[in-house]
Amino acid sequence: MAEIGHGGKEIRERILAPEEAAAKVRGLPRIPVRSQIANEIIDIAYGWFCPLEGFMGQEDVEAVCSRMRLKDGTVWSIPILFDLSQEEVAEHGIKVGDSLCLTYHDQPMAILEVEEIFTYDKGAMCQAIYGTTEEKHPGCARTYGYKDVFLAGPVTLVNRPVINPPFEPYFIPPLEMRKRFREKGWQRIVAHQTRNVPHTGHEWLMKGAWLQTYAELPIEKPLVGVLVNAIIGEKRKGDYIDEAIILTQDELKKAGYFGDHNHMTSLTFWDMRYAGPKEAVFHAILRTNLGLTHHMFGRDHAGVGTYYGPYDAHRLLATVQDELSITPVYSMNWLYCPHCGEITSEGLCNHRDEWQKFSGTVIRSIVQDGVKPPRLIFRPEVFELVLECAEKYGFGSPFVTDEYLAKRTPVFTIPPLQA
Amino acid sequence: MTEERYPINIWVNEERYEKLKAAGLADLCEEMLAGMKVIRVYADEAQKNEILRRFPTAKFDSATTKSIELLPREVKDRIFHKVVEKKSVEILGEFLEED
Structure with a gap:
């Protein structure tokens, strides 16, 4: 076929x-x-x-x-x-x-x-x-x-290329990926683009997108999956190390916050351009080729600094929607509301004065301080794995350092050509 | 007009909480994210710029919290020890002079 x-x-x-x-x-x-x-x-x-x-x-x-x-x-x-x-x-x-x-x-x-x-x-x-x-x-x-x-x-x-541990299970090229989707029986698959270790704000972005994608489909058997597609490319100092990103994303499934029936983790090799709206269109193309039917886009997708407005990417995607074979799923921010006592969407909760918003930078600061966050914010299995990755792959740090850049095992190597 | 001040969030686990209690500073702890405790040490504009210059991994989170984040752990440890030693959170000027 x-x-x-x-x-x-x-x-x-x-x-x-x-x-x-x-x-x-x-x-x-x-x-x-x-x-x-x-x-x-x-x-x-x-x-x-x-x-x-x-x-x-x-x-x-x-x-x-x-x-x-x-x-x-x-x-x-x-x-x-x-x-x-x-x-x-x-x-x-x-x-x-x-x-x-x-x-x-x-x-x-x-x-x-x-x-x-x-x-x-x-x-x-x-x-x-x-x-x-x-x-x-x-x-x-x-x-x-x-x-x-x-x-x-x-x-x-x-x-x-030979994909080196621990990345090899996550290198799933387009033809193989499409085969796996068929085996799982998924009719719709929504992409979660990431370069992060997941906190519960990310987890709920995925869960929200899964619900949006499910829409009118029958619920008797699992028909919708989330594909976490981590971008693996050039690293900057202070980024999470690649090993922590890919393993913790998968840990959300292994620890039961998702399951095999609705979640898979994979990687794409790409050096981010931070082109905001143009990169959003590009990501839609990449994930179309991987066989996805839907793609999650949040605020300021693939942006940097203040170059792009928070919804510029959504507007540009709309101009070419008829020519893309993938449906955008627009995601509002998730946050912690102490009044509700739960993670909720800014589109749902009205305790605006009490909202405690997620900031990736603040979460990284907590991880850097080595202080265990509450499970409502950061799953304990994910936190433990971040610390484990720091020791095993990051030379003591979950974040990219000069030492990591100099000594890390490359994600892939090219073997000698067979004679 | 009061000058803008920028917090450094020092996350407080049980061990740190006990030390703050002993220093009479436990009341200064605030809950920031789902009950997670933090004590804030404030920088003025000049101190903020000096911190970002001196510790290149640090970042000013201008989008969400307006706080100085991602200082190396050992720097935060030293700031925390200075807070406990001086029994005050107004220690940043002295910290930067000594560092």
């Missing part, structure tokens, strides 16, 4: 069989890539980026910047680029028509067939995608950090 992804195109993995790979890369110029590009190669090859088959050419970039579409009209909101310096292009004598062996940590990872070599005004790209040209915007900083020349063309994986 064909699996249809974003834009109505069939999802096909672009991965060479091991017996073909060694011969195909033999003699090709070897170009090392950094982690962002390696992540995006995986996303292209396994179908997270369907209908993209490789890195974008100039016409696609122009269309994304000016119309939030690929050149063929398919909705797309973030440029996917492969950059090199003029010197690297000259040093390897790279020209249109060449094939390159892209390596990661010295191991062959993929083949890029160069169809186009071009330059692009990075400031104009920032203004179009992020609505600003300020270098302090992390998406702009990433854009300005690109080297000067972009290479476009199809990408084929020659060597599957």
Whole structure:
């Protein structure tokens, strides 16, 4: 059965069989890539980026910047680029028509067939995608950090990544994910985008979205699931460590706050651009390809600082809703009301003067102080696991430190190519 | 017009509560999140800026609580000890001078 992804195109993995790979890369110029590009190669090859088959050419970039579409009209909101310096292009004598062996940590990872070599005004790209040209915007900083020349063309994986513990159960590419959804019998699946260890505000965001998604479906057997899809990419100091994020999200199910019948945890490799509304559209595309039917969007989805209004993403999604195969589920904030004595929604409770709002920063501060929070705020199983992860993976801290960045086990490695 | 002051939230577990009680400061504890106790040490604008400069992991939560968060645990421990030692929460100036 064909699996249809974003834009109505069939999802096909672009991965060479091991017996073909060694011969195909033999003699090709070897170009090392950094982690962002390696992540995006995986996303292209396994179908997270369907209908993209490789890195974008100039016409696609122009269309994304000016119309939030690929050149063929398919909705797309973030440029996917492969950059090199003029010197690297000259040093390897790279020209249109060449094939390159892209390596990661010295191991062959993929083949890029160069169809186009071009330059692009990075400031104009920032203004179009992020609505600003300020270098302090992390998406702009990433854009300005690109080297000067972009290479476009199809990408084929020659060597599957080995996902290292504890992440391996959570790497579920689109075709496999869709199979698992069928096995579970879920008719609707709602995405929870996260880069956080869950407090009960997050837990209730998921529970609320699950109820919204269930809507008119019959309740005799479980038909709706929540997919926690953690974004794994570049880390900044002070973020929660990846291991704590993925394991604690799964712990909500293991400890019974959800169950196998309605909850699953997975990861997507992606370096956040913090593009707010444009990133919301992009997340909708990623999760469409994973086979989800619904996507939760809260306030200021994927925003940063004060660049975007709290509901800008919702408004932009509405403009392309007819062309997306995923239904947005808009979530109000959840908070603790001492009068009600429970977690409640700001859309329900009217004890406004008594509300105790969740702040991710305050919760992190509690965790940092090592003071056990009440179970109404932070599930004890989750808190214990955060502390365990700090010891086991974080060099004593649940938050990213210089030591963690230097010494952590990478989420994935590329093994030597089989001869 | 009174100058704006920004709290540093020091979360209070049982052990800390006993120390605050002994220092006669238990009444200063407030309940912040679902019964979780906190004692607040306040910074003025200049002290807030100095703290954010001196401890780069710290963050001013401008969106929700208007408080200074994510100070390293050992810094918070030292602030707490200073509170108990001086039997007062007005200790930040002295703390910054000594640190």
